[in-house]
Amino acid sequence: MRLVSTFLAASAAALLGSAAFAQEEALSLDDRVNAVFSDVTGPYVSFIFMPFPGTDFPWIVMWLVVAATIFTIYFGFVQFRFFGHAIALVKGDYSDPNDAGEVSHFQALATALSGTVGLGNIAGVAVAIGIGGPGATFWMIVAGLLGMASKFTECTLGVKYRNEYPDGTVSGGPMYYMQKGFDELGLPGGRILAILFAVFCILGALGGGNMFQANQAHAQISGIVGDYPGVITGLVFAGVVFAVIVGGIKSIAHVTEKIVPFMGLLYVGAALIVLIANYDMIGAAFGQIFAGAFTGLGVAGGLVGALIQGFRRAAFSNEAGVGSAAIAHSAVRTNEPITEGFVSLLEPLIDTVVICTMTALVITISGQLITDPETGRFVLDEAGAAIRTIGDTSGVALTSAAFATAIWWFPYVLALAVVLFAFSTMISWSYYGLKAWTYLFGEGRTSELTFKVIFCIFTVIGAAASLGPVIDFSDAMIFSMAVVNIFALYFLMKLVKRELDSYSDRLRGGQIRRFKA
Amino acid sequence: MTVKLVVGLDGQASGERALAHAQHLAELIGDCELIVTYVIEWSPYSFQTAEENAQRHRRREEEIATATERLVDPAVAKLRAAGLTARGLVRHGDVADTLNRIAGEEGVEQIIVARMSEGGFVQRVFGSSTSNLVMSAVVPVTVVA
Numbered sequence: 001m002r003l004v005s006t007f008l009a010a011s012a013a014a015l016l017g018s019a020a021f022a023q024e025e026a027l028s029l030d031d032r033v034n035a036v037f038s039d040v041t042g043p044y045v046s047f048i049f050m051p052f053p054g055t056d057f058p059w060i061v062m063w064l065v066v067a068a069t070i071f072t073i074y075f076g077f078v079q080f081r082f083f084g085h086a087i088a089l090v091k092g093d094y095s096d097p098n099d100a101g102e103v104s105h106f107q108a109l110a111t112a113l114s115g116t117v118g119l120g121n122i123a124g125v126a127v128a129i130g131i132g133g134p135g136a137t138f139w140m141i142v143a144g145l146l147g148m149a150s151k152f153t154e155c156t157l158g159v160k161y162r163n164e165y166p167d168g169t170v171s172g173g174p175m176y177y178m179q180k181g182f183d184e185l186g187l188p189g190g191r192i193l194a195i196l197f198a199v200f201c202i203l204g205a206l207g208g209g210n211m212f213q214a215n216q217a218h219a220q221i222s223g224i225v226g227d228y229p230g231v232i233t234g235l236v237f238a239g240v241v242f243a244v245i246v247g248g249i250k251s252i253a254h255v256t257e258k259i260v261p262f263m264g265l266l267y268v269g270a271a272l273i274v275l276i277a278n279y280d281m282i283g284a285a286f287g288q289i290f291a292g293a294f295t296g297l298g299v300a301g302g303l304v305g306a307l308i309q310g311f312r313r314a315a316f317s318n319e320a321g322v323g324s325a326a327i328a329h330s331a332v333r334t335n336e337p338i339t340e341g342f343v344s345l346l347e348p349l350i351d352t353v354v355i356c357t358m359t360a361l362v363i364t365i366s367g368q369l370i371t372d373p374e375t376g377r378f379v380l381d382e383a384g385a386a387i388r389t390i391g392d393t394s395g396v397a398l399t400s401a402a403f404a405t406a407i408w409w410f411p412y413v414l415a416l417a418v419v420l421f422a423f424s425t426m427i428s429w430s431y432y433g434l435k436a437w438t439y440l441f442g443e444g445r446t447s448e449l450t451f452k453v454i455f456c457i458f459t460v461i462g463a464a465a466s467l468g469p470v471i472d473f474s475d476a477m478i479f480s481m482a483v484v485n486i487f488a489l490y491f492l493m494k495l496v497k498r499e500l501d502s503y504s505d506r507l508r509g510g511q512i513r514r515f516k517a
Numbered sequence: 518m519t520v521k522l523v524v525g526l527d528g529q530a531s532g533e534r535a536l537a538h539a540q541h542l543a544e545l546i547g548d549c550e551l552i553v554t555y556v557i558e559w560s561p562y563s564f565q566t567a568e569e570n571a572q573r574h575r576r577r578e579e580e581i582a583t584a585t586e587r588l589v590d591p592a593v594a595k596l597r598a599a600g601l602t603a604r605g606l607v608r609h610g611d612v613a614d615t616l617n618r619i620a621g622e623e624g625v626e627q628i629i630v631a632r633m634s635e636g637g638f639v640q641r642v643f644g645s646s647t648s649n650l651v652m653s654a655v656v657p658v659t660v661v662a
Contacts, residue, residue, distance in 0.1 A: 092561055097618060101577040101609030103570045104561030111567050168575030245568070258564055331570035431567035 038469040041476075045469070048476040048483075057308045060479045064315040067486040068146035071153050074493060075500060079148035079345045085507070086342040093516040094339070102333040105343045112328035112344065114260050115209075115428030116351050118421035119216050119396075120317035122267075122414065125359040126398040129369070130386045132309025133378055134285065135292020137360035139310025144352030147320030148345040153489050156341030156496045157181060158326030159334065165443075172330020173432070174323035174485050175201075175439040181492040193488050194439065197323065200480040201436035202451075207474015209429020210455060211462025214238075215471065217422040218463040220396065220415050234463030237423065238456040245430050246452045260424045263417040264355070270413070271358035274406040278365045285364040317356055318348040322478060323485035327432045336512075338499040359399055366402035368393070430455050519548050519602075521625040525616050525650075526555045526588050531631035535661045536592055539629045542659075543601050551603040553592045554619060555584045559609035581607045612646035613653055620656045629659045 049058045072079065088094060089105045128136045154174065161180040162172025175194040182190025218233035275282060292306050319325060325344055332340045363369065370379045370388040378387045386394065393401050396418060400411040430452065437451040438444075462471075506512050524539040526532040536553070543549040557580050565573070589605035596603035608615050620628055630647055651658050 095561065097610065097615075098608075100561065100615070101557065101559050101573075101580070103565070103573045106562050107565050108570060110564050111570055114564075115567070168578055169572050170574070171571065244566075261564060328567050328570075331567065331573065333574055427566055431571075434568075 037473065041469060041473040045472045045476045048479050049472075055304065055308075057304070058312070060482065061308070061312045061315050063486065064150070064321045064482055065143055065146065065311050067321050067489065068143070068148075068150045071149035071489070071493065072146050075149055075152065075497065077149075078152055078342075078500065079145065079349075082342050082345070086346050088514075089339050089343050090346065091516070093514055094512065096513075096515060099333065103331050105332060105340065108329050108332045108340060109343050109346060110261060111331075111428070112325045112347055113264075113350060114424045115324060115328060115432070116317070116319050116347065116425075117260075117264055117355060118425045119213070119418060120313070121351065121355045121359060122399050122418060122421075123216070123396040124313050124317055125356045126363060126395050126402075128309040128313040129360055129363045130389065130394050130398060132306040133292045133387060134288040134360065134364040134369075135290075135294070135303070135306030136310035136313065137289045137357060137364070138293030139307045140314045140356055140360065141310075141353050143311045143314030144318060144348045144356070147314060147318050147348040147352065150320040150486075150489075151318075151325055151347050152341040152345040153493055153496050154321070154323055154326040154485065155329040155344035156338045156499060157489075157492055158330040159332060159337035159340045160495070160499070162330040170331055170333075171435055171438065171443070173201075173327035173435050173439075174481075174488065175436060176330075177326070177492060178484075178488045181488070181495060184495070185491065187491060190488075193484055197481055197484045197488075198436035198439045200477045200484065201323070202433050202440075204474055204478035204481055205429040205433025205436070206455060206458045207462075207471060208478045209432065209474075210426050210458050211474060212471050213422040213426045213429075214459045214462035217419045220418045220422075224412070224415050229464070231460060231464040234460035237426070237463060238459040240423070241426055241430065241459055242452075242456045244427060245434075245455070246449065259420055263420055266413065267417060268355060268358055270403060270407055270410055271362050274362045274403060275358075275365065277406045281365040282361075285361055288364055289360075313356065314348070314352045318351040319478075320348050321486050321489075322482045324429075324432050324478075324481070326485075327435050328428065336503060338496070338503045341496070341499075363398060363402045366405045368398060368402050368405070426459065519550050520546050521550045521552060521623055523552045523554055523616060523620055523623070523625045523628045524592075525612070525628065525630040526553060526592060527631060528555070528584075528588055529631075531661070532588075535629050535631040536595075538659065538661045540596060540599060540601065542627075542629070543596075544599075549602065551596055551601060552606055552619065552623060552625065553589055553596070553603055554606045554608065554616060555588050556612045556615045557581075557584060557607065557609045558612060560611070577609065580609070611649075613649035616650055617653060617655055620654075625656060627657045627659060628654060629661065631661045 048060055051058050052062070090109060092104060092106070095104060125140070128140065132139075154177075157177035158172045158174070161177035162170050163176055164170050175198050178194040178197060179190045182188070182193070214234055214237050215230075217237065218230045221233055222228055222230075293310075294303055315321075325347060329340050329344050332343075334340060368389050368391075370390065371377065372379050380386065381388050381392075389398055389401075391397075391401060396414070400414050403410040403414060433455060434448060434451050438447060441447045441450075503512070522539055522542060524536055526536065539551055543551055569576075584607045585605060589607055593603045593605045606619065608619070610618075616628055616630070619625070628650065630650060632645075632647055647660055651660065
C-alpha cells in the first residue's frame with residue numbers, strides 16, 4: 001500500500017505541479033502541511049516501515065507473515081481442513097431457514113471483501129511484479145494462503161465478543177475482543193490495547209481508507225478526462241459519501257455494493273479472456289513465476305526481492321491481521337462465532353490468491369515486462385530498481401497496458417472499476433473508523449455525526465492535495481493496527497482454539513445441523 | 518382431522534381475494550385451520566454495507582412487526598370473527614420457497630395465493646412468485662384470479 005501511495009502521491013504531485021497558478025497556493029499549503037507533518041510523524045512512519053538491517057524487508061511485513069504462519073500451525077492448517085465447510089456455510093447449507101432476514105454469511109463476506117478488494121489488487125500487484133518480477137506472485141500466493149488463518153482468528157473473536165444492544169444493533173471488532181477477551185482470561189491491559197487500536201483505526205480510516213482512496217480515484221479520473229483540480233473530485237466524492245453515511249441514501253450504497261462485485265467478476269473474467277487469448281504462454285508464465293520465486297530471474301534483489309515484494313503485496317492487500325475484517329464480520333447473527341471465522345478465511349483466498357494472481361498472470365504473459373532475448377533475463381531500468389516495461393509504465397498503468405494487449409477498451413472499464421473500488425473501500429472504512437470512534441467516545445447521534453463529517457472533510461483533502469507524508473502516516477496507522485491486533489491475538493488464540501475443538505467435535509458428531517442436503 | 522390451508526398475502530387487493538377464497542373453502546370444509554402467511558422478499562445473497570449489516574437484526578424485527586400489525590393480524594382477526602380457526606406467520610425469504618417450506622413443515626393440504634400483479638421485464642425473465650410456486654409446489658396450489 002505504501003509503495004502504491006508513494007507512486008500515486010508522486011503522480012498526483014506531477015499532475016498538480018503542471019496545474020494553473022490558482023493551484024500554486026494550494027501546493028504551497030500542501031508543502032507547509034507536508035513539512036510540519038513530516039517532522040512530527042516521520043520518525044514513527046520510518047519505524048513502522050523500517051527494514052531489517054541489511055535488507056529492505058520491512059519488519060511489519062515479517063510481523064504479519066510470522067503471525068499468519070503461527071496461526072496456521074496452531075490451528076492445524078484450518079484454512080485447508082475447513083475450506084469445504086467454509087464454502088458450505090457461505091452457500092447457506094447450515095443456515096436455519098427460520099433465521100432468514102438476518103445477515104447471512106455470504107453478505108458478511110461480500111461486505112468485508114468490498115473493503116479489501118480494490119486498488120491494491122490492481123495497482124499494488126503491478127508495483128510488486130514491476131520490482132520483484134513474476135516470482136513475487138508465488139510468494140504472494142503463499143502469504144495469501146497463510147493470511148487465511150489470521151482472518152479466521154480475528155473474525156471468530158470479532159463475533160464472539162461483539163456488543164449486542166437492546167435495540168438489536170451490534171458493534172464488534174478488535175476493540176471489543178481485546179477488552180472482553182483479556183478480562184475473561186484475567187489478563188491486564190486489554191482496555192489499553194483496545195484504546196490504542198481504536199486510535200490507530202480512526203487515523204487509518206481517515207487516511208488509508210479515505211484520503212488515499214480519494215487521491216487515487218482523482219488520479220484515475222484525471223488520467224482519463226485530463227488534468228483538473230482535485231478539489232472537484234474531492235467535493236463530488238465527499239458529497240456522495242456524505243449522502244450515503246450521513247444522509248442515509250442507501251440507494252447509492254446499494255448501487256455501489258451491486259456494481260463492485262460485478263466489477264470484480266468482470267475483472268477476473270477479463271483476466272481469464274487475456275489468459276485464454278494467450279493460452280500458449282501460460283506454461284511459460286508459470287515457469288517464470290516458479291523460476292523467479294527461487295532465483296529472481298535477474299530482478300532487483302533476486303530471490304529475496306521477489307519474496308519481499310510478494311509477501312508485502314499480499315499482506316498489504318488482504319489486511320489479514322490488521323483487524324478491520326473483524327469489524328465487518330461481527331454483524332452476523334450466529335450461535336457459533338467460529339462459523340464466521342471459517343467464512344472469513346475465504347477473504348484472503350479471493351482477494352490475494354485469486355484476484356491478485358490474475359493481475360500478476362496477465363502482466364506476466366502480456367509481454368509488458370521487457371526481457372533480454374539472448375539471456376531470457378529481465379532488463380532493469382537505469383537505476384536497477386525495477387524491470388523495464390513497454391512504455392515505461394508502472395502501477396495501474398502497467399496493469400491497464402497488460403489488459404489492453406488483448407482487450408483494447410478494457411483500460412476504460414478498469415478506470416471505472418478503480419473509482420468504484422475506491423468509493424466502496426471508503427464506505428467500508430467509514431464504518432470501521434466509526435466503530436472505533438464510538439468505542440472511544442460512545443454511541444450516539446452527535447458522536448457518530450461528528451466522525452462522519454470529519455470523514456467527509458478528509459475525503460476532500462485527500463483528493464485535493466498531494467500530501468505524501470500524511471498518506472504515509474495513515475498507511476503506518478493501518479499497520480499499527482496490525483501490531484496491536486496481532487499482539488492481542490497471541491493471547492486470545494487459545495479462546496479460538498477452544499471454540500474450534502468444540503465445534504469440530506460437534507460437527508463430526510452430527511450435532512451441527514445441516515439444513516440443506 | 519383438522520385440514521390446514523396456507524393463505525399467502527401480498528399486501529394488495531389480490532391477497533384479499535385469496536383470503537376471501539380461503540375463508541370460503543374453510544367454511545365448506547368445517548374442521549379447518551387457516552395459516553395466514555406474509556413473506557417478506559429477502560435474499561441471503563444480496564449486497565449490503567457494513568452499517569446495514571450492523572442494523573439488520575433491528576430492521577428484521579421492525580419488518581416482522583410492521584407486517585404482522587398491518588397485514589397478518591387484521592386478516593387473522595377477520596377470520597376469527599367469522600368463527601374460523603386461524604393464525605398468522607411472517608417470514609423472510611423467497612416467496613415460493615418459503616410458502617412451500619411452510620406447507621411441508623405444517624403438513625398443509627393446499628396453498629392458496631392470488632395471481633400476482635407484477636409484470637414487465639422481471640416477470641418475463643424470472644417468472645412471478647406465483648408461477649414459481651406453481652412450478653415447485655409440494656402440495657396443491659389454488660391461484661385466485
